[in-house]
Every structure is written in structure tokens, then in C-alpha cells.
Amino acid sequence: MTDFASSDHFRSKTDLGTTTSPSRGRLGIGYVWVGAVLAIVASLPALFAREVFGDDWTVYYIYWTEGAGGLARVLWEAAHAGFAIPMTLFVVALPGMPEVAARLGGLSCHLVNGILLYAIFFRSPQTRQIAALFTALFLLSPFYAIRLTQNAIYDFFLLFYLLSYELTHSKVRALRWAAPFCLLFSLSLETLIACEPLRVVLARSADERWTRTLARLAPFWLAVATVIVLRLTILGKSGHYSGQYGFVPDFAVVGNAISAHLMAFPRGLAYAYSRGFALLGRPVSSILTLAAVVGFVLFSSTALWAPWVLRSRSSTQSAKMLLMLGAAIAVIGALPYALAGVYGDVARGESRLLFPSQLGILILMATGIQAIPGLRVRAAVAGGVITIFALSLAHDSKWLLYDGLFTGDMLRQTRAALLADPEPKVVKLQIEDAYVLPFRSRCLGGNDMNVAQTILRDQNRARSFIYTDFCGDFTNPSFVAGGNCSVSYLEIFPCPPRRETWRYHAAPGIPRPDDIGFVELLTAIFKENPSATEGRGELMQLKDGETAPLARAEYRPPCDRPGVRAAAWLLALPSPACEDPASGAR
Numbered sequence: 001m002t003d004f005a006s007s008d009h010f011r012s013k014t015d016l017g018t019t020t021s022p023s024r025g026r027l028g029i030g031y032v033w034v035g036a037v038l039a040i041v042a043s044l045p046a047l048f049a050r051e052v053f054g055d056d057w058t059v060y061y062i063y064w065t066e067g068a069g070g071l072a073r074v075l076w077e078a079a080h081a082g083f084a085i086p087m088t089l090f091v092v093a094l095p096g097m098p099e100v101a102a103r104l105g106g107l108s109c110h111l112v113n114g115i116l117l118y119a120i121f122f123r124s125p126q127t128r129q130i131a132a133l134f135t136a137l138f139l140l141s142p143f144y145a146i147r148l149t150q151n152a153i154y155d156f157f158l159l160f161y162l163l164s165y166e167l168t169h170s171k172v173r174a175l176r177w178a179a180p181f182c183l184l185f186s187l188s189l190e191t192l193i194a195c196e197p198l199r200v201v202l203a204r205s206a207d208e209r210w211t212r213t214l215a216r217l218a219p220f221w222l223a224v225a226t227v228i229v230l231r232l233t234i235l236g237k238s239g240h241y242s243g244q245y246g247f248v249p250d251f252a253v254v255g256n257a258i259s260a261h262l263m264a265f266p267r268g269l270a271y272a273y274s275r276g277f278a279l280l281g282r283p284v285s286s287i288l289t290l291a292a293v294v295g296f297v298l299f300s301s302t303a304l305w306a307p308w309v310l311r312s313r314s315s316t317q318s319a320k321m322l323l324m325l326g327a328a329i330a331v332i333g334a335l336p337y338a339l340a341g342v343y344g345d346v347a348r349g350e351s352r353l354l355f356p357s358q359l360g361i362l363i364l365m366a367t368g369i370q371a372i373p374g375l376r377v378r379a380a381v382a383g384g385v386i387t388i389f390a391l392s393l394a395h396d397s398k399w400l401l402y403d404g405l406f407t408g409d410m411l412r413q414t415r416a417a418l419l420a421d422p423e424p425k426v427v428k429l430q431i432e433d434a435y436v437l438p439f440r441s442r443c444l445g446g447n448d449m450n451v452a453q454t455i456l457r458d459q460n461r462a463r464s465f466i467y468t469d470f471c472g473d474f475t476n477p478s479f480v481a482g483g484n485c486s487v488s489y490l491e492i493f494p495c496p497p498r499r500e501t502w503r504y505h506a507a508p509g510i511p512r513p514d515d516i517g518f519v520e521l522l523t524a525i526f527k528e529n530p531s532a533t534e535g536r537g538e539l540m541q542l543k544d545g546e547t548a549p550l551a552r553a554e555y556r557p558p559c560d561r562p563g564v565r566a567a568a569w570l571l572a573l574p575s576p577a578c579e580d581p582a583s584g585a586r
Contacts, residue, residue, distance in 0.1 A: 030303030082188020106152020296383030329360025
């Protein structure tokens with residue numbers, strides 16, 4: 001394989017506005033450093049949140065109950081066989097705190113991806129002019145909002161996808177030939193195929209025949225074709241996941257899904273602005289943003305320099321190409337989901353579906369900002385956008401910490417109440433402010449509510465189950481309404497006939513997310529709860545519209561039971577949270 005751009009081609013095609021020297025473009029490296037530092041600072045508090053998000057509970061439950069083999073089987077059935085590698089790595093790395101390993105791994109991959117994106121974009125004359133600003137926007141993007149969860153695997157696979165670009169320029173032939181195999185592995189996240197138009201743009205050279213370009217891209221397209229064939233055959237969904245996300249032969253549904261997917265991005269910008277400014281309050285956030293804008297303007301001609309993409313005919317043509325490239329990636333990234341009638345959203349777990357498309361949107365944003373005439377005006381706009389993104393990321397980091405405090409308190413209390421009554425039951429839990437307290441207004445499903453209490457249960461008693469009233473478990477006929485109760489949606493047990501309704505009220509023990517300070521939140525997160533049966537919120541039983549107290553009991557399971565130490569840490573249970581096997585479990 002040969003390089004996408006030789007050094008001669010690099011020099012001949014350089015057009016960054018005020019100079020033809022490639023070193024002039026390096027002055028924009030300040031954007032990369034700013035983005036990387038802000039991403040680390042904003043994400044750092046959430047790395048150690050006592051919180052597990054949705055399907056992550058299922059990953060842990062399967063690993064704890066069936067081991068790595070069971071996890072690999074489930075992910076094969078889900079048509080995500082490659083996901084078993086990073087997920088198993090995260091769980092094995094820190095068995096007592098697997099979500100911490102996932103966040104550390106995810107943030108590390110994210111930062112490396114930023115470096116690779118800058119290198120890849122700067123190498124090509126077609127994308128060099130937006131390389132620095134695009135990288136900063138990527139590092140702080142508010143669109144993919146669950147990076148600090150087990151879905152760090154998305155950045156893990158993006159790392160291998162970007163290596164498929166970078167290795168083509170290696171001086172070692174073996175590494176150049178490894179590039180298509182990196183692509184093949186990265187496409188365990190199949191929707192990264194949406195980024196392939198970028199490969200064509202980076203590979204294309206005006207002084208090269210198309211046949212030569214196509215020949216150099218053939219190994220990569222063979223990898224893409226292999227993934228598509230495998231996905232439609234032996235790697236198709238099976239078992240529990242059979243038929244999930246099937247093709248919807250309705251153009252109206254598909255069109256509406258694409259529209260909703262793309263509209264998530266302007267909603268994401270509005271969301272980032274509103275939630276980011278809520279972090280410190282509007283007055284402080286406004287002052288901070290203004291100060292950042294002034295700082296960007298002061299350094300607009302040095303470290304934070306960004307070229308005007310409409311300065312010359314050649315740069316204007318490149319800008320048009322970038323706009324088409326961004327739009328293509330955004331639409332192609334939405335299409336696979338739209339064909340199944342689903343789409344990405346900035347709230348709940350659906351932000352993960354925006355992952356491939358967001359690269360296209362960020363290309364559009366970087367190109368749009370650098371199409372603004374006036375060096376200082378461009379820098380001011382870039383500074384404002386980067387500040388809003390950073391504030392939004394910091395708010396999400398705080399909110400994830402808060403989610404762990406709130407859900408840990410709730411799960412600790414519901415577990416103690418279930419242990420106090422030996423008669424099995426199904427509990428419908430009502431949570432006041434259910435769409436305010438959980439991270440990004442997420443749904444607390446059956447796995448969120450049942451995995452920890454199942455791992456920590458007294459196995460000499462019959463199973464009880466608890467579900468929230470706003471996630472569909474009581475309305476979907478395949479779940480409780482049909483007499484089927486589940487811990488993680490992958491196993492079904494007969495529901496006990498007894499039904500009860502409980503209510504959880506966080507305040508006044510736990511203030512709302514915007515009313516609790518960072519210091520108070522971190523203090524509460526990093527200390528164990530003084531009691532295994534009580535909490536900061538209020539858990540009561542509802543009988544005929546009236547509240548009644550619930551009895552509580554404590555049980556310490558064997559410490560050698562898989563997942564016990566991890567679940568106990570997540571619920572902030574006081575030590576000793578389990579019994580040494582030598583002394584016997586109580």
C-alpha cells in the first residue's frame with residue numbers, strides 16, 4: 001500500500017490562506033490542546049461515579065453469572081460479537097469496579113482518537129484547514145452523551161477505525177497491511193461504515209488516476225463487504241435478539257426516522273447550551289463564556305489561528321467538498337437505524353445512535369465556523385462554541401455523579417425493604433421527578449432495578465422483582481403484564497402473584513441536580529453509607545392512595561459470590577458488606 005498523500009503532493013496542495021508553509025497550519029494546534037485539557041477536566045469527576053447505566057447492568061450480570069463465555073454468547077446473539085473483547089477487558093481489569101475501568105478506558109481511547117483525527121485530517125490538503133477546530137469539537141462533543149459508561153466501547157472501536165487510516169502511512173510494510181484488518185475489527189460497530197466517504201476524500205489525489213485510487217482502496221472495501229455479508233448471515237441477530245431492529249418497509253417511517261435523527265443535533269446544541277449554563281448558573285456561565293471568547297480572540301493569530309476556508313478558489317472548493325462530506329456521513333450514519341424505524345436522541349441511551357453521524361455534523365460545524373470572514377470573529381465564535389460544549393460535558397459529568405448517588409440510595413433502600421419480607425412479590429416503584437433525577441432523563445429499566453439486588457439477595461428466599469412505572473415493564477405484554485419477570489431482560493422467571501406499589505422521594509435528603517454543589521456531591525459519593533437499610537431519600541408503600549412505612553432488613557451474602565463486591569460498592573453499602581466464606585453467610 002502507498003501513502004494517501006506523498007510529501008510532494010502535501011507541499012503542492014497546501015493552501016491555508018495567508019501562507020503556503022505547512023508549518024503555518026500547526027499554529028491551530030492550540031485548539032487541540034484546549035479540547036484535550038477541557039475533556040479531561042470536565043470528565044474527571046465522573047470517572048469514579050457509583051453508577052451503572054442501563055444495558056451495562058446486563059453485561060455485568062451475564063459476566064457474574066455465566067463468565068466470559070456467557071458474555072461472548074450473548075453478544076454473538078446480539079450481532080455484536082466483537083463487543084465481547086472490550087467489555088470483557090473492562091470487567092476483568094477492575095472486577096470490583098468494572099464501570100470505573102470502562103470510563104478510564106473510554107476516556108483514554110477518546111483522547112487518543114482526538115490525536116489520531118488531528119493527524120489524519122492535517123495530513124490531507126483536503127481536510128487540513130479544519131483539522132484543529134474539528135478535533136477540539138470532537139473531544140468536547142455533546143451529542144454522544146454516554147461516553148462515560150460501558151458504551152466507551154464505541155470510542156474503543158473508533159480507535160481501530162482511525163488506525164486503519166494512520167497505519168497506511170507507516171514505513172513498516174506489515175503495519176500498512178494491518179490497516180484493512182484494523183478496519184475489519186473496528187466494524188464490529190458496523191455503523192462506522194458511514195465514515196467511509198472520508199477515506200475516499202483522503203485517498204483521492206488530483207494527479208492520480210481513479211483506477212489507481214480504487215486499487216489502493218480495494219482492501220478496505222473488501223473488509224467492508226466482508227462485514228456486511230457476515231452481518232447478514234452468521235453474525236445476524238439470534239436467540240433473545242432474533243428479529244430485533246428488522247427492516248421496516250415503510251418509506252414514511254424511514255423518512256421520519258432520518259428526520260428525527262438529524263434533528264437531534266440542533267436539539268443537542270440547545271440542550272448543551274441550556275444544561276451547560278445550568279452548571280454554574282447563567283450569570284457565572286455568561287461571564288465565563290465571555291472571558292473564553294476574549295481569550296480566543298487574543299490568541300487568534302497564534303496558537304488559536306484558524307484559516308478562512310473561502311479565501312481562494314481552491315480553498316472554497318475544498319470547503320464545498322467538506323460540506324458534502326459532512327452531510328454524507330451524517331445521513332449515512334442515520335440510514336441503518338432509520339431502515340429499522342429507530343433514531344438517535346440526545347436523551348437516554350439513544351445518544352449512542354448518534355455516534356457515527358456526529359463526525360459528519362462536527363465537520364459541518366468546523367467548516368461553517370471557518371467560513372466566517374474575519375480572523376477574530378472566527379476565533380470568538382469558536383471560543384463560544386467550545387466553552388458551551390465544555391460546560392455541557394462538565395454538567396453531564398456532574399449529573400452522572402448525581403445519578404449514582406440517587407440510584408444507589410434508592411437501590412439500597414428497596415433491597416432492604418425486599419429482604420424484610422420473605423414473601424415474594426412484584427413491586428411497581430413510582431419515582432417523583434423521574435425525568436429530572438436520572439442522567440439525561442434516562443429510563444430506569446428492569447436491569448437497573450434488579451441486577452444489584454439479585455446479586456446481593458438471600459438465595460434461600462424466593463425471588464422478588466421491582467420495576468419503575470415509567471419504563472414500559474407493566475404495559476409491555478411480554479413482561480410483567482404477561483406474567484414474566486426478568487432481571488436483565490435475558491432471562492425470564494414466573495412473576496409472583498403478589499403486587500405492591502412503592503414510592504421513592506429523593507428530596508429533601510437529596511437535592512435536585514442543579515441544587516447540589518460539586519463539593520457536597522463528591523463528598524457524598526466517595527463515602528460509604530452509614531447504614532445498609534436506610535438512606536437519604538424516602539421510600540414508602542402506597543396503599544389506597546395513602547403512604548405506609550416499609551420494614552427493612554439487612555443480609556450480607558458470601559464475599560466469594562461473583563459480583564458481590566462490585567454491587568456492594570455501587571450501592572455504597574457499609575463495611576462489611578459481605579461475609580467471609582470461612583465464617584459463613586448470614
